[in-house]
Amino acid sequence: MQEYIAYYNGEWMPFSEVRVHPMDRGFVLGDIVFDVERTFDGKSFRMKQHVDRLYRSLKYVRIDPGLTADEMLDLSEEAISRNEHLRAPVGDFRVNQWVTRGIGGSGFPGGPPAVCVNVLPVDFARYAKAYEDGQHGVITKTRSYPPEALDPKIKHHSRMNFNLATLEANDVDPGAWPLLLDMEGNLSEGVGYNYFLVTDGVIRTATDTAILQGVSRGMVFDLARQLDIPVVEEDLQPYDLYTADEAFFASTSYCVLPMTVVDKRPIGDGKPGPVANQLLAAWSEAVGLDIVGQAQRFAG
Secondary structure (H helix, E strand, O other): OOOOEEEEOOEEEEHHHOOOOOOEHHHHOOOEEEEEEEEEOOEEOOHHHHHHHHHHHHHHHOOOOOOOHHHHHHHHHHHHHHOHHHOOOOOOEEEEEEEEOOEOOOOOOOOOOEEEEEEEEOOHHHOOOHHHHOEEEEEOOOOOOOOOOOOOOOOEOOOHHHHHHHHHHHHHOOOOEEEOEOOOOOEOOOOOOEEEEEEOOEEEEOOOOOOOOOHHHHHHHHHHHHOOOOEEEOOOOHHHHHOOOEEEEEEOOOEEEEEEEEOOEEOOOOOOOHHHHHHHHHHHHHHOOOHHHHHHHHOO
């Protein structure tokens, strides 16, 4: 069985051979930033925007990866091409870059950094059914990090709150995805996704004060403008989600995914809404691929 090939610290190797030192600060302290993209029919999507965000995170946390953003971009595209012969059975790839500060204890600078670029199959099975039935959400007691503690614009692996929120959501509604609030009780983000609601034909979503500035979130904004659907960024409370006409998630893998239930309450009529479906159709047209059809075809 052929293996996916990854870039790690200057070398190309089988992904199974990538080894992180047990004293690497990325493992010991969560001192690591990353980004994730996907391909559509083997072609990367908004790769430069993702890599630019990665380098903003690196700059903020003061890690020098020893590579320019252009070099990271080239390595990411090369990872896709080196694994292209493995794509047909899985449909498309998820592309991941991560950079740690390297080996070092708490309070020490560490280094040199560990740098990895790898591809793996998109996990279509995780969400394909939800395009038709909708995904459930649960508003958790576990909160987003306040920007005063750890700015959410950094895409990092210090995510214990995300793990706890996922456990909490599944305690309430097995299979549901967590919806976090900020410290003031406003809707914020999920665990690797942004979420939106629709009221009277207007897409409404949290401001970027306490969320990651999602690339897919930006794509939703772009498509909404093309479709003449108003978008508002504002402080929103659980009330707004409970009383919305529809809601949806946005993330790299699934693009847009309808949310039909929150806290075991139906949103609107409890079915995927027209705005989410419009966005999915427009996104499919933009990438030249039936997003829903592909997910359902490869979910097995």
